[in-house]
Amino acid sequence: MPLDLVTVPCLSDNYAFVLHDAETGATAVIDVPEAAPIAAALDERGWTLSEVWLTHHHADHIQGLDALLEGRTARVLGAKADAHRLPPLDLELADGDTFDFAGREVHVMDVSGHTVGHIALYLPEDRIAFTADSLMALGCGRVFEGTMAQMWESLSKLAKLPPETTICSGHEYTEANGRFAITIEPGNAALKSRIEAIAEARAKGEPTVPSRLSLELATNPFLRANDAPVRENLGMVDAPAAEVFAEIRRRKDTF
Template sequence: MPLDLVTIPCLKDNYAFLIHDPATGATAVIDVPESAPIVAALESRGWQLSDILITHHHDDHIAGVAALRDATGAKVWGAQADAHRLPRLDTALREGGTVTIGSETGTVIDVSGHTMGHIAFHFPDSALVFTADSLMAAGCGRLFEGTPETMWASLSKLAALPPETLVCSGHEYTTSNIRFALSLEPGNPALISRASKAAAAREDVRPTVPSTLSEELATNPFLRAALPDLKAAVGMPGSSDVDAFAEIRKRKDRF
């Protein structure tokens, strides 16, 4: 039985996610921008939080961890490489490590780039990956700490997951990301369709997250940097994939 998934808006434009195993009652949250909306979501469903999974150290992903731990007694999991700037961890994780929530086990993926030590959590049986600020809806995170080579390697790992995987990313940046993507691929029919759907969702105050990996592969310029058409669009035909990615990231930073 797949894990139940709940998307929780937090702060101005962040998301936290609950995953719940109906068979055992185990429940985890991925990132805690603030505690109150998460507590409310748990109480409304009668769920008891067992685990807190942290993707990276930025305050808008961890600010509520201490309060939520105190309120629930949940165990905290995060990257060993990031432990010096995370809330106190009960379990420190490395790439290839595992996290078990009820009857399902997830795998840890190092997705450094936005920050070094950023991790993602992949739950293959439920077709879920929690990417926070690495792979985002129609975008990727700014390279605050990593290099283009680092981030391209991280995105390539995520791109290789099964296409039906739901990408649960950390922010509501989708419409602005799509506007940038359209500046590079104005004739991409999948992107045009996604723009319309995202605009309608936001008009109704509905999240545009999660998205499917197949949708990202069809519309996200940061995953498409290896394609000849994208390289041509940024004036770099014949360039390496990582150089094309770096140029696309620089253009998005200025967009």
């Protein structure tokens, strides 16, 4: 049976995710921006929390953990490299590690750049990746701690996942990301269509997260540093891809 995946809006523009296996009852929460909406999502479905997976140390991804765990017992997993600034971990994870969730392998990927020690969690059987603030819907996280080259390497790693992978990212930034993306690739018909679909979804109060990797590959400028129209528009036809990415990220930072 496929896993149940629930997107939980938190704070003003964050997302947490709940992953549930109906056969075993195993339930994981990925990132905890705040406790109340996540607890409500669990309670209304009658699911018992068994695990919490943390992607990185920023407060808007972990600050609700203590409140969520009040009256609950759950295993907490996060990056070994980030353990000194995460809540206490029951399992410390590193790039290339795997662990079991409901009889499925979960693959750990280091996707440093936004922070050093940021991880993504990928379930190959279900084609789901939790990327938080690394690869985002029509964007990527700001490079706060790592380097531009490091972030490009992380995004390139995620881009190699199967195109049908569901990308569960951490924020509702997609509409603003679209306004920037069209300045990088104004002739991209798929991007124009996506921007229209995003506007319709947001007008209805619907989330634009998660998204499909295939859609990100076709429209997300941060994955398209090797694309000829992007390079031509930036005047960087012969530049290394990492430099093209860095220029796109710098432009977004001041957009």
